[in-house]
Amino acid sequence: MENSSAEILRDYDLILKIMSWLPIKSLMRFRCVSKTWNLLIFNPDLAKLHLKRSSINPQILLLFKKIEERQCFSAVLHSLLCLIQNPAPCSMLSCPNPYKYIFGSCNGLLSLHYSLSTNECEKHLVCFLNPATKTCSLPSPSLCLNYGIGVQYDINFGFGYDDKRNSYKVVAIVLDSSTQQTNVWVYCMGDVCWRLTLMTSPAFLTIDSNGYSLNATVNWLGRSSKESKLQIFSYDLENDTCRCLLVPELVPKNSEFTSMGVLNGCLCLSFDQGRTVFVVLALKEVRDETSWNRLVSVSYETLNISPYYDYLRTLCMWDDLLLLTYSQLWDDYDIIIIFNLKENKVERTQVYSKHSLSHIFSCHYIPSLI
Known part of the structure; x- marks a missing residue:
């Protein structure tokens, strides 16, 4: 065994390259071979190399969220190819108790949320789950929001990676109704407390509850409490600053189903025009609000959709194929459209499947050893 360990250490780089091509399920079995193998498999160098390989074939995480609640009550993982070829239900992803709300995915880690309310305050805790390795972090310190006379909070979470500091961060934007102010709290994985990084006024009212992570930023779609125009609240994880990005004027104010997402590495905004045309705009550079361009413009007639649908939105893209989801007002199942651009x-x-009174959301997922 000593000779074997010495050989492994001698050919360290070559072995890491070979192991980076293996599926995580196999690597999890190999870690039982010896202490040396276990150290190799959980080596940060292998984790980074494996993540780079896995990024070529990402998966998609589908989240089913109740219409009247913000809690995600079920989630499934698909490969993109599997979802396109046969979007049939598969096994549900289970979350460790008491966490029930998945609000983000980054480099193979899922961020989970749990809250507890008392007469004096509400406490929010997060943790991080790697479904591939079946490992879960300890809970974060609690973010405690104290109640007062006339005080109500609206809180939304986002999750991203700050590659400048090699740090995974959860961002919570908290609307305080009594002061009409939005406070931004940040928790870095491993920290002993949450940090209050920003206090902005006027308040920002979100439309999509989850923040979308892209290029070390976390982004929410919504409006300022003093303006009716749509904006994107973009928080920069690298320097703890925020800015409000303007949305192009062509987005109609009366669009019922305006939503945001990430497609092909771009922040995207989708909306309908008079219940006749579905449009997707892409922000090529998330820090440049002048880089908007039209990605999709397709009529309901081409999509074969009745104007009486509910919640049409994008799921993902794969080459020239765009996946959309919607449901009819009178049905209790979700429909997936595979559209060739x-x-x-x-x-x-x-x-797809029956999830009564729910909407489908999605985010990219990459199996990793992180």
């Missing part, structure tokens, strides 16, 4: 036609429409 190059040929401007619907390739397939399928019922």
